[in-house]
Amino acid sequence: MKKLDQSQRYLFDDHPIRGQYVSLDQSWQEIAQQGELQGRGLSLLGEALVVVSLLVDTLKIDGSITLQIRGKGPLELLVVEASSEHKIRGTARQSGDIDDEMDLQQVFGSEYLVITIKTDGAEPHQGIAPLSGVKLSDALEHYFATSEQLPTRFWLACDEKNASGMLIQKLPGKLKDDDAWDRVLHLASTVTDEELQRIPLGDLLHRLFNEETLRLFDPSSIKFSCSCSxxxxxxxxxxxxxxxxxxxxxxxxxxxxxxxxxxxxxxxxxxxxxxxxxxxxxxxxxxxxx
Ligand SMILES: [Zn+2]
Missing domain, CATH: 3.90.1280.10 (HSP33 redox switch-like)
Structure with missing residues (x-):
């Protein structure tokens, strides 16, 4: 059985490569049913929630990560937040139809996304990234590639019942063989949305990387919770x-x-x-x- 509403880390034993997997189920359904989003608007909200959930565990932050996009497009607002206590919340406002051909800048009517990292006891850190590409993963990968951070790739999928995603990140250190990073990315890229959303993580990793030795860490439970009062x-x-x-x-x-x-x-x-x-x-x- 697939574990629901969880975040789980994995490591490649033979390479300095780590991964994080997130599945949002009940938590996503509670958030999804509050708005009047549809189609790509709904998917983008779910995928953004997966992204901040992946990042808060990957970056091991004591605090929270917020991703925000504000503009004049049909999806005029999207704001999502995940905390190190694995509480998530998010909202988006859709005011028009979103065509499949639109790129992210057209969807949001904005050129940038803003990522805010709040660490307990420190000033918030804000990063601004261009909204390049058609998929949210395009923009995130561009951000990681151009901001002197570790090479990082994202795979995201979302429907009304579930939002899931995984991240793979290259850590500093020498690869056992030069092709390892490319090989892992190539194998990871064969994942389908269906597999990402429905298969238990252990089976999914075996299906993708059966030649590699992986270490799977204990999962954390994610839930929807609002900090308003x-x-x-x-x-x-x-x-x-x-x-x-x-x-x-x-x-x-x-x-x-x-x-x-x-x-x-x-x-x-x-x-x-x-x-x-x-x-x-x-x-x-x-x-x-x-
Ligand atoms: Zn609230």
């Missing part, structure tokens, strides 16, 4: 300013904030707003000193 939303209102908040209250009667990632709704009335902007703020109203 009433407190965080209140904090957002606080940064908006009292005048602005009062204006919305006057116009709308209440302030209603919808989380794009999980559809949770947080509403605030006049009393809530007075409390938020009151002395000491919402976090510590009783510890204010005069």
């Amino acid at each position: 009433r407190e965080r939303t209140a904090g957002m209102l606080l940064s908006l300013g009292k005048a602005e908040a009062d204006q919305i209250l006057e116009d709308e009667g209440e302030i209603s904030v919808n989380c794009e990632f999980c559809n949770s709704n947080y509403s605030f009335d006049q009393i809530d707003i007075e409390q938020i902007f009151g002395e000491g703020g919402i976090t510590s109203p009783s510890t204010t000193t005069h």
Whole structure:
């Protein structure tokens, strides 16, 4: 049986090459059903979630990775996030039809994707990569090839039930034979979407690399989880300013904030707003000193 909602690492014993595999099942279905995406819009969201899930484990980050694309194309927004605790969330906004012939720049109406790495206790690091190619893996591979990072290749597949992918990365160090990297890539490229999505990882690796010795590490479980909360939303209102908040209250009667990632709704009335902007703020109203 294939393990669902998992991330798993593997190593080639004889070469400095490592791999990571991700299968999103329930977690992907929960995210997919929130929006009104279809066709390539849906696939791109699923594949982007797989990419950040692959990267957060490959780069061994304590924190999170976000991938974001914003533009004026039919898929005008895509933002996905994976944390080192294996929680994922993501959303995309589609405003028009996406033709099969469109390249990524046409789909998004943007020339760039932005990858943000947040490590606990450090400033976020932002990388910008051109949206080159037709597939998300094209753009990612271009990014890795041109940013002095380790050579890395991606295979991604997505439908309504499952989003899966694998990554293969060449580590520093000498290959046992010069052809090893090309050979591994060639074998990996024979994988079909069906195999990537449906076959247990052990069987898949055996099918692709049966001549090689591989070490498979323990899998981690991935789940959909949103980090939004009433407190965080209140904090957002606080940064908006009292005048602005009062204006919305006057116009709308209440302030209603919808989380794009999980559809949770947080509403605030006049009393809530007075409390938020009151002395000491919402976090510590009783510890204010005069
Ligand atoms: Zn949320």
